[in-house]
Structures are given as structure tokens and as C-alpha cells.
Amino acid sequence: MRILQYLSDLIIPFVVLYIVGYGMAAKIPVYDSFIKGAETGLKTVAKLAPTFIGLLVATGVLRASGILELTAGMIGRILPDSLFPSALVPLGVVRLFSSGAASGLLLEIYKQYGTDSLTGLTASLMMCCTETIFYTMSVYFTSVGIKKTRYTLCGALLTTFAGILACAVLARQMV
Numbered sequence: 001m002r003i004l005q006y007l008s009d010l011i012i013p014f015v016v017l018y019i020v021g022y023g024m025a026a027k028i029p030v031y032d033s034f035i036k037g038a039e040t041g042l043k044t045v046a047k048l049a050p051t052f053i054g055l056l057v058a059t060g061v062l063r064a065s066g067i068l069e070l071t072a073g074m075i076g077r078i079l080p081d082s083l084f085p086s087a088l089v090p091l092g093v094v095r096l097f098s099s100g101a102a103s104g105l106l107l108e109i110y111k112q113y114g115t116d117s118l119t120g121l122t123a124s125l126m127m128c129c130t131e132t133i134f135y136t137m138s139v140y141f142t143s144v145g146i147k148k149t150r151y152t153l154c155g156a157l158l159t160t161f162a163g164i165l166a167c168a169v170l171a172r173q174m175v
Contacts, residue, residue: 048138048139048143051138054138055097055138056098058097063090068093071090072086072087075089084164085118085122087109088109088126091105091123091126092130095127096160102132103127106123109123110123117175118172121171121175
């Protein structure tokens, strides 16, 4: 195990030195290329900032308004907890927008239900099998200037719901 620790400590400096050395050998102005890349990266961040702020606000509003708990209650009346735990509805909704906020909800679920419970196991699988659709779409589509998403959102939501259903089935098999 110590050899892996040692190798992992050396790999990043080795990669950086290799890139700089290769650039110098190829007579590429390495520092100027780095500055150009950093400049482009800052422009991209500035272009994406309104989207990030909008997603953060939307996530905060959903959590603070009580809509998530209301939705969970409604779904809890429709589906019995033995099929799909209603406590996971907020996690499923928030995960569409923010991975960080979903991780916070996941910790709350672990505290309340435990990690080895059906709810905790399903929540863990949901975090692995779902994606922050709105975040990902906004970042990628904004960065390349796509205005019409066509079928991307419908397809992404459909696969997310299929993933959540698969998580519920798998978790039930494992418990």
C-alpha cells in the first residue's frame, strides 16, 4: 500500500513536468500557452456564472419553500413506502439541479434512516445512478452556444426516472 501512496504523490508533479518538458522540446512557448488557456477559462467561467447563480437560487427556493416536502407527501400517498420511500422524493428532485445540495440531503437521510436501511441504500444508489441534468445541460449547452435542446431534456429525465426505478428495485433485492 505504501508504494501506491508514494506513486500517487508523484504522479501530478510528473505529469506537469512532462508537459512542460515536452512543450520546451517542441519549442512551444509553454508559459504563454498557459496564460492563453487561463484567459479562455476565465471567459468561460464569466459566461457560465449567471447559469450557476440561477441554479443555486432555484435549488435554495425549492428547499426553503417546502415544495419538496409537499411533493414527497403527495407521492407518499400514491406509492407505498415499500415500493419507493417517499423520503427520497426530495433527493430525486434536488439531484436534478445540484449535486452538493443532494449530498446534504443524503446525509440527512443517513442520519434519520441509517445507511443500511432500505431508504439509505436506495438513496446511495440514486446518487450513483442519477445526474444533475439541469446543471449539466446548462453548463455544456451554454458553453457551446446551443439554444434549442431538442429532445435532450426529455431523454435525460426519462433515463433518470428509469435509473431511480432501477435503484428502488436493486435496493429491495439487496436488503
